[in-house]
Amino acid sequence: MPPVVSSANAGHTHASGVRYGPALTLLASLFFMWGFITVINNTLLPHLRSVFDLSYTQTTLIESVWFIAYFFASIPSAKLIERIGYQKSLVTGLLIMAVGALGMMLAASIPSYGVTLVMLFVIASGITLLQVAANPYVVVVGSPETASSRLNLVQAMNSAGTMLAPLFGAYLILGRSKGGTSATGTVLTEAERLADAQSVILPYGLVAAALIVLAVIIARFPLPAMGSSNSRVAKEERKQLSLWKHRNLVFGIPAIFIYLIAEIGVANLFVNFVSQPEIANLTYEQAGRYLTILWGGMMVGRFAGSAIMQRFDAAKVLAVFSVGAFVVMMITVVASGPIAMWSLILVGLFHSIMFPTIFTLGIKGLGPLTEEGSGLLVMAIAGGALVIVQGWIADHYGLQNSFLLTAACELYVLFYALWGSRPTNAVPDRQAAPLPEAATGEAVSH
Template sequence: MQNLQKSYIGPLTVLTSLFFIWGFITCLNDILIPHLKAVFTLNYTQAMLVQFCFFAAYFVVSVPSGYLVEKIGYKGGIVAGLSVAGCGCLLFYPAAGFHSYPLFLTAFFVLASGITLLQVAANPYVTALGAAETASSRLTLTQAFNALGTTLAPFFGALLILSTAVKTADEIKLLNSEELSLYQATQAATVQNPYLFLAAVLFLMAAVFAVLKLPKINSEVVSIESSPGNGGKSAWQYPHLVLGALAIFLYVGGEVAIGSFMVNFLGEPHIAALAEQDAGKYVSFYWGGAMIGRFVGAAVMQKLSPATVLTFNSLCAVLLVILAMSNNGELAMWSLLAVGLCNSIMFPTIFSLAISGLGMHTSQGSGILCAAIVGGAIVPVLQGAIADQLGIQQALFVPVLCYSYIAFYGWRFKRLAAHR
C-alpha cells in the first residue's frame, strides 16, 4: 500500500501544478483589463467584454467538454485542455501585433475554453490518485495551490504587463509615424512575451501529461443515496438547488467584477491615486485574502454550520463594499481589498449546500451549478455599464446586491433544511 501511495506522488505533483497554472492565468485578466482599456481607449462596458468572453466559455463549453472527456478519457481531456489553452495564449501574439481588440476577445474565449476542459477532466484525477478516504484532503490541497496562483498572478502581471506607461489618446496624436510604431511595438511586447511564455509552459505540461502514466478512470454516473424519495423529476425540483444556482451566479459575478475593477478603483485620485503597476500589485491582497480565509473558514466550519458562516461572511462583504462606496482614501481602499477574505468560503460552501440531499440528481445539480459560473460573464459587464454612467465607486452597489442575496441564501437554506 505504501508503494502504491508513493507511486502517486509524481502524478499528484504535476496535477497540483495544473491547478496553480489555471488559477494564475485566470487572475491575469484583472491586470490585462486596465491595460487593454488604456491601450484601446475603451469605456468600462467595453473593457468588461474581456470577462464576458472568458466566463461565457464556461457556459458554452462545459457540456461539450463532458462529452469529449467521455470519448477520450480524463487523461486525454487534460492533454486536450492544456493544448487548447496553449493555443489561446498564442493568439495573444497576433492580437497585440495587429492591435486588434476583437482578436484579444477571441483569444480570451479560446484560452478559457481550454481551462474549462481542464477543470472537467482534471478534478476526477484528484480523487483517484490515492485512497478514497483522503480524497477530500487532496482536493483541498490542489485548490489551495489554485488560490496561490490567483494570489501571485496580479503581482507578476503588474511587473510584466503594467510596467510600461500607456499614453492617452491626445498624447498618441502628438507622435510621428516612427514614434507611433515604436510605441505600439513596445505595448504589444508587454503582452506578447508573458503569454508566449505561458503558451510554452502549457504545451510542455501537455507533453508531460501525454507520456505520464496515470490510472485509468471509468467515467460512470453514480447514483448517490438513491431512494424512492429521490426518484423522478429532476434536480430542478429542489428549491435549495435553484436558489443556490442563482447564488453561484451572483457570487462569481460579484467576485470577478470587484477584481476586474480593482486597478482602476485604486487609481482614482480620491481613493489611492496609485499608478497602474502599483495598483496591480495590491490586487494580490484581494485574492490572497481569499486563500487565507479558505483555511480559516474550514476550521471555523468544524464548529459552526456552513450556512451560518456563509450568511456571516456575506453580510461582512456587504458592509465592506458599502464602506468602499461611501468613503475615500485608505478606508475605501482596504475595505474593498478585504472583501477577498469574505469571499474565501463562499463558492465551495454554496456549492456543497446546493447539492446536499439531491440523491440520484446530484450529477445534474452539479452541472447546473457549473453552468451558473456564467455570472462571471454577465455581472461585470452590467457593473461596467453602470460605471460609465455613474462612476466606478457608485457602480459597486452591484456587488452589494450580489452579496445581499447570498446572505439571504444562507438564511433561507437553514429554513428549508429545518422543514426537510
Template sequence: MNKQRTNSYRGSLIILTALFFIWGLITSLNDILVPHLKSLFELSYVQASLVQFSFFFAYFVMSYPAGKIVSKSGYKAGIILGLLIAAGGCALFYPSAALRSYPLFLLSLFILASGLTLLQVAANPYVNSLGSPETAASRLNLTQAFNSLGTTIGPVLGGLFILSAAVLTAGQISQLPPVEAQHYFATESASVQSPYLVLTGVLILIAIIIWFSRLPILSDEKETGEVQDHSLWKRRHLVLGVIGLFAYVGAEVSIGSYLISLMERPDIASLTAVEASKKLSLYWGGAMVGRFIGSFLMTRIKPNRLLAFNAIVIVLLIASAIAFGGLWGMWGILAIGLFNSIMFPTIFSLALDKLGKLTGRASGVLCMGIVGGALIPILQATIADHLSLLASFVVPLLCYVYIAYYGYKGYRPTNCA
C-alpha cells in the same frame, strides 16, 4: 489497500493542485488586461468589460457540453483536452497583440476560457470525489487555496510585464515620428505576447505530465445507461447553487476588474497602475489565506454556516466602503478577498451533494453559473459610467446578499428524481 488508495489520492491531489494554481494565475491576468486594453484602445468601462465578458461567457456556452464530455470520457481525458484548448487560446495572444486587434484579443480569451471551462468541469468534481464526502468542502477549499496563490502572483507578474510601460493615447501616438511609433507598438505587443507564450508552453507541459500520470478512476466518474437531463433541474439545491455561483463569480470578477481603476482615482488612493496592481495581489492573497483557514475551520464548522457568515461580512465591508470612500474604501474592498476565499469551492461542493452518478453532468450545469463573470461586470460598468465607480459596487453587494441566503437555507439537498 486503504493505505495504497490514500497514497494514490495524495499524488493525484498534488497534480491537480498544480493545475488549480496555473488556471488561477491565468484568470487573474484578466484584471491586468482590462486597464491595459482600456488605455491602449481608449475604451469606456463598458467596452473594457468585454474582456471579462468574452472570458466568462465561454463558461456559459461550453459548460454544458463540457459536462457531457466529462460524463462520457472521464475526468482525466477532460482535463487533458481542456489544457490543450487553453494552450491554443494563449497562443492566439501573439497575433492579437501583433495586429493590435481588440476583437482578436476577445476571441483569444474566449478560446482560452473554453479550455478552462473543461478544466473546471472535470477537476472540481474530481477533487470533490477523492475522499470522504464529509470532508469534500474542506478538501476542495484546500486545493482551491493554491488556485488563489496563482491569482495572487498573477497581478504582480502582470504588473511587471504588461503594465510596466506607460500607455499612450491615440493623440499622443499620432504625434510620434513613424520610427518611434513603430517601436512603441512593438513594445506594447511584446508586453502581452511573452507572458502568454510562456503560459502556452506551461499548459502543454502539464497536459503531457497528466497524460503519463496514473490518476485513479472513480466508480461514479462516468455515467452508465441513459440519463434524463431534466432530472438535474429538479434538484433545487443544484439550481440554487448555479445562481449562487453566478452571483459569486460575477461579484468577484467585478471587484477584481475595477479595483485598479478605483485605486487610481484621486478621491480614493491616487495610485499608479503598477502600484495598484501590487495592491490587487492583496485582494487575491487574502483569498489564498482565507482558503487555508477555511479548510481548517470546515472540520469544525458546517460549510454552509461559514459561507453565510462570510457573505454577511462582505455586505458590511462594501456598504461601509461606499459610505466612507477614500483609503477606507480601498482597504474595505481589498479585505473582501479574505472572506471571498471559501465561497466558490463551498458553493460548488454543497450544490453537488448527494448527486452520485449525476455529478459529472451536474458539474457542467453548475459551471454555467460562472457566466456571472461575463454579465455582472457589464452591469457594474454601466452604473460606473452613469453614476460613479464607487457607487457601482452596490452590484456585487446584492450578489453577496443572495449568497448569504444560499448558505443559510438554499443549500439543503432535495430528493427529487
C-alpha cells in the same frame, strides 16, 4: 500539500486504499494555472487598449468574451467528460488552452484584435473544461465530509496564481512595452504599436510550454477513479433522473452567478475606487499594489477555510463568511478615507471560500448527474460578464453606491447557505464504490 486520505475514511473509495494526496497536489497545479492565466487579462486589457487604440466598449468586450466562453463551453464540456472520462478531459482542456496561447502569439505577430478575441475565447473554453472536470473530481475523490475543505485547499492555489499573474504580466508585458512604461495618454507611433504587440509573444510562449508539459504529466499520472455513483451511466438510466429535483443545485446555479458579479465587480472597480481623493488618494500604480493584498486575502481565506471546514459544517461557515462580506461592503458604502479602502480589501478574505464552497454544496448528492450539475455551475461563472450592471450604477448613482449591488449579492449567498444548499433527493454517499480501471478508462493508484 493536500492531506492524504486514508482508506479508513476515504468515503467514496474506502475499500480501495487509494491515496489521494499526490493526485490532489497535482490537481492543485491546474487551479494555479487557470487562476494565473485568467488574471493575466487584467494586465492585458490596458496593453491591448494601447496597442489597438481601443474604445472602452471594445476593451470591455475582451472581458465579456472571456466570461461568455463559460456559458457556451460548459455543457459541451460536461458531455465530453461523459464520453472520455475525467483524466482525458483534463489533458484535453490543457491542450486547448495551449492552442489558445500559441494563437495569442500569432495574434501578436499580425497583429490582430479580432484574432486576439478568438484566441482568448479558446483559452477560456479550455479553462471551462478544466473547471467542469477538476472541481467535481476534487469533491468526489475522498471523504464527503471534508469535500468543501479539499476544494477550498486547492482553490487556494488558484488564488496564488491570481497573486503572481500581475507581477508576471507587469514585468513581461507592460514592462517590455512602450505603452506600458509611458505616461497615460502617450500617443504611440505605428512602429511602437507593432513592437508593443509583439511583447506578448514571449509570455504566452512560456505559458503554452508550461501547459503542454502539465498535460503530458497528467496524461501519464495514475489518477484515482471516481466512484460508480458519480461515473458515466447508461443514457436510459439518466432519463429517469432530473437535476431539477436537487434544491442545492437549483439554488446553487444562481448563487455562483450572483457571487461572480460581486467578485468581478470588486476586482474591476477597486483601483478606481481607492484612488479617489476622498478614499485613499492614490495613483493607479499604488492602488494596484493594494489590489494584490485583496487577492492575497482570498488565498489566506481559502487556506484558513480549508482548516475550519475540517471541524465545522461547510454551509454554516459559508453563512458566517457571507455575513462578514455584507458588513464590510456596507462599511465601504458609508465610510470614507482609509476605512473604506481597507473594508473593500477585507471583502477578499470573506469572498475566499464562497465559490468552492457553493460549488461543493451544489453538486452534493447528484450521483450520476455530477458531470451535468458541474457543467451548469461552471456555466454560471458567466455572471462575471454582468459586471457591466455595476458600471451602469456607478455612472448614474456614484461609484461608492454601486457597491450596494455587491452587498445585495452577499445576502443571496447567505440565503443559499442557510436554506438553499440543503440537498433534496440526494444519492447517498454509501452507494459510491470505486470502479475498476477498465470501467473508467482511468488508472487507479494503490
